[in-house]
Amino acid sequence: MADDPVLIKKYSNRKLYDPSRSRYITLEEIARLIRQGKQVKVVDTTSHEDLTAVTLAQIILEGEKKHKNLVPVSFLHQLIQYGESLQHLFQRGVSSSLETFTTTQREAGKLWKEVAMSGWTPPGRKPDRSPKTSAEQTEQTAEALLKAELELLKESLERLEKRITDPEKSPVETP
Numbered sequence: 001m002a003d004d005p006v007l008i009k010k011y012s013n014r015k016l017y018d019p020s021r022s023r024y025i026t027l028e029e030i031a032r033l034i035r036q037g038k039q040v041k042v043v044d045t046t047s048h049e050d051l052t053a054v055t056l057a058q059i060i061l062e063g064e065k066k067h068k069n070l071v072p073v074s075f076l077h078q079l080i081q082y083g084e085s086l087q088h089l090f091q092r093g094v095s096s097s098l099e100t101f102t103t104t105q106r107e108a109g110k111l112w113k114e115v116a117m118s119g120w121t122p123p124g125r126k127p128d129r130s131p132k133t134s135a136e137q138t139e140q141t142a143e144a145l146l147k148a149e150l151e152l153l154k155e156s157l158e159r160l161e162k163r164i165t166d167p168e169k170s171p172v173e174t175p
Helices: 027-035 052-065 073-118 134-165
Strands: 006-010 016-018 023-025 040-044
Touching (some): 027 052, 040 052
Parallel strands (some): 006 040
Antiparallel strands (some): 006 016
């Protein structure tokens, strides 16, 4: 991650301005910066209020509009239903899941490199004796790693949903 966040100014006309590049910026461009590993901070030019969380939520909502289904509808219903009482639990759960995801992603990258170098064959599968290009091997390895990572993410999401839907097992702290 970058040392200092990229400062984005939000004007009263709802336009977002990136002073470091001296130009207006779109929500998609902000999302691209974040995907590149940069931190952003969005500030209202008049009140100097930090609008980062609102802007990032808007980016997620724009993704939902484009039918990317980033967040399950049942989860959104529960989030609205339980409101602020879930805030602490949600923040802890999502943060923990994202940490697990990034750790898994790093480990998968390391494993992928090892597998690509050794020509690994999944357990229970006979090695294919036909000559394959390294690109085919890399593609198969990447696919296997992505499937494993997807399973880990599904498990993390299921654990989070269980925490939210079963308040007896995971008491929600109230202010």
